[in-house]
Amino acid sequence: MLSNACKYAIRSILYLAINSSEDNKIGVKIIAEELETPQPFLAKLLQQLTRDKLVSSTKGPNGGFYLDSKNRKNAIWDVIISIDGTSKFDNCFLGLAKCDDRNPCPVHFIVSPFKDKILSSFRDKTIDEYVVEIKNTNRVISLKDLDLFENEDS
Amino acid sequence: MLSNACKYAIRSILYLAINSSEDNKIGVKIIAEELETPQPFLAKLLQQLTRDKLVSSTKGPNGGFYLDSKNRKNAIWDVIISIDGTSKFDNCFLGLAKCDDRNPCPVHFIVSPFKDKILSSFRDKTIDEYVVEIKNTNRVISLKDLDLFENEDS
DNA sequence: ATAAAAAAAGAGATTCTTGTCTTAAACTCG
DNA sequence: CGAGTTTAAGACAAGAATCTCTTTTTTTAT
Secondary structure (H helix, E strand, O other): OOOHHHHHHHHHHHHHHHHOEOOEOEOHHHHHHHHOOOHHHHHHHHHHHHHOOOOEEEOOOOOEEEOOOOHHHOOHHHHHHHHOOOHHHHOOOOOOOOOOOOOOOOOHHHHHHHHHHHHHHHHOOOHHHHHHHHHHOOOOOOHHHOOOOOOOOO | OOOHHHHHHHHHHHHHHHHOEOOEOEOHHHHHHHHOOOHHHHHHHHHHHHHOOOOEEEOOOOOEEEOOOOHHHOOHHHHHHHHOOOHHHHOOOOOOOOOOOOOOOOOHHHHHHHHHHHHHHHHOOOHHHHHHHHHHOOOOOOHHHOOOOOOOOO
16 A cells, blocks of 8 residues: 555654654654664655655754654645655555446445545644544554563553 | 555456356456456466466467366455465554554554455455355446446436 | 764665566367 | 467566665754
8 A cells, every 4th residue: 555665754754743853853863773764765755755844854963854843734644645646545456447436346345434544544633633642542653662562461 | 555466366366257167268368458457467467376276277279267166266365365475464554563453553443454354355255255246236347347327317 | 164964865776566578388170 | 280379488678666875965063
């Protein structure tokens, strides 16, 4: 569904939303380590996101990437548009050129509600709101967060 | 989610299940035209499926591809295994190496039920049963089937 | 000013997917 | 048997996705 590039980008945005601020910019190196992604490749993606005003950056010592308050009003959906485009979401699961409620492919009515849910998760919430939800429901976005079954009795 | 190759393969299998028999073998050329797929590429895929005993074939005049009764006892899932492998179904939607019910990514609980449904649609039915369902519920597998809104008042 | 740090940019390399082309093998029918 | 038809197989080609490397530009701190 999503390319690796887009997955990296989404995780970066969420990582920056949670961990960065105007006073705490984060370099590619750190981000790539935290998310366990190839560093130079991630750099390219962050450049792309910066061009599209989805993340902010400054060069030089103490520079790095961060999200300002304007960036935080965007949605994950904007990241997907920037990196992958939306075609993968529009296309039929079995590749039929014309597949809709009236002429459904064999899995259309399984795929369609799923797409709606994913779409509203990505499109109808700002990054800010998304992060609140992530925190409230204790979601994971990098591997370092894993509790590794430490609290077995919770 | 699925590669083009796999989509073509699934649609071919369903096409053969509906239209072919031991007495009515169908050549690559026809199948490729019906499904609107690149012909030599589809030939490769059908060879692969034949090697894996998911479709049957005979060479020479009046030869072609078809499903015998044994082929019809397989599942779509076997086609996916043959062409794509199952990794795309196992992997996290956001690419996290470790994402499960206990350490869920932000969309885990949206994706997970969808995967279960798609999986049971593909894995828990034989091709034969699948085709019955397709026919009963009037599903589309090639472009030629489209009713193009002729029966607006139904 | 100068040096160091960091992103920006662009070229290039690798791998995977997709697709094509050619030749061989097998089968059928006259 | 022999010609034609069709799959089988393998090499090859084009494109996209992924990933790397090098150079440039900007900024900060000394």
